[in-house]
Amino acid sequence: MRHNTQYTNLPHLDMKEHYQFITFRTKESLDNYLKKLYASNEPKKIKQYKMDQYLDRSPQGAFLYGSLLEKIINYYQSYDQKHFELYAVSIMPNHIHVLLKQLEDMTTITRTLKGGSAHIINVELGRKGKVWSSDYYDKLIRDQEHFDLVYEYIKNNALKAGLEDADKRFYGAYE
Numbered sequence: 001m002r003h004n005t006q007y008t009n010l011p012h013l014d015m016k017e018h019y020q021f022i023t024f025r026t027k028e029s030l031d032n033y034l035k036k037l038y039a040s041n042e043p044k045k046i047k048q049y050k051m052d053q054y055l056d057r058s059p060q061g062a063f064l065y066g067s068l069l070e071k072i073i074n075y076y077q078s079y080d081q082k083h084f085e086l087y088a089v090s091i092m093p094n095h096i097h098v099l100l101k102q103l104e105d106m107t108t109i110t111r112t113l114k115g116g117s118a119h120i121i122n123v124e125l126g127r128k129g130k131v132w133s134s135d136y137y138d139k140l141i142r143d144q145e146h147f148d149l150v151y152e153y154i155k156n157n158a159l160k161a162g163l164e165d166a167d168k169r170f171y172g173a174y175e
Contacts, residue, residue, distance in 0.1 A: 018141070019087075019141035020099070020101075020106075021099050021141060022099075022100070022109075022136060022138045023138075024113070025055060025061065025096075025133050026095065026131060026133065027061065027133050028063075028094070029058060029133070034051060044137075059093075061094040062094040063094070063121070064094065065093065068091075068120065068124055069165070069169055071124065072089075072091055072096075072117045076113065076117075086100050086171075086173065087151065088155060090154040090155070090169055090170050096113075097153075098154075099151055099154055110136055114132045117132075118130070
């Protein structure tokens with residue numbers, strides 16, 4: 001009997017007291033290119049890299065600007081030491097990267113990150129309805145080297161994308 005060893009939809013890892021790299025994007029950013037890439041059989045790591053590269057340049061669903069940046073970061077900081085330990089956040093125009101240590105289950109954490117920020121965005125922009133794509137990407141941090149690599153990626157994401165307000169888009173516990 002032959003077993004299929006290629007897994008494209010692995011479950012999210014939910015491990016309290018472990019570090020996680022989480023990325024989620026606006027609902028409107030999910031265009032045909034991303035849908036096709038999402039459905040492809042490429043390894044999850046390659047797929048996520050291509051998605052991030054595309055989202056950094058795409059205007060689709062890009063409305064995270066101005067006072068929203070500080071409000072979302074402040075909101076996330078208000079949950080630091082409650083549901084998670086917050087280490088880094090990068091708010092890109094159409095997606096968010098977060099590096100944290102889990103203190104609660106991932107369902108509670110993603111509900112907090114996505115739900116609370118969606119409320120802030122809808123109030124600030126006079127919108128109603130769903131803000132975030134229903135899925136998200138998470139990657140368990142393996143060791144200190146991996147943690148440092150992810151931290152630097154998040155720290156430099158807006159700079160590498162050439163965003164003029166890059167300094168307002170990043171929060172880091174070590175800055």
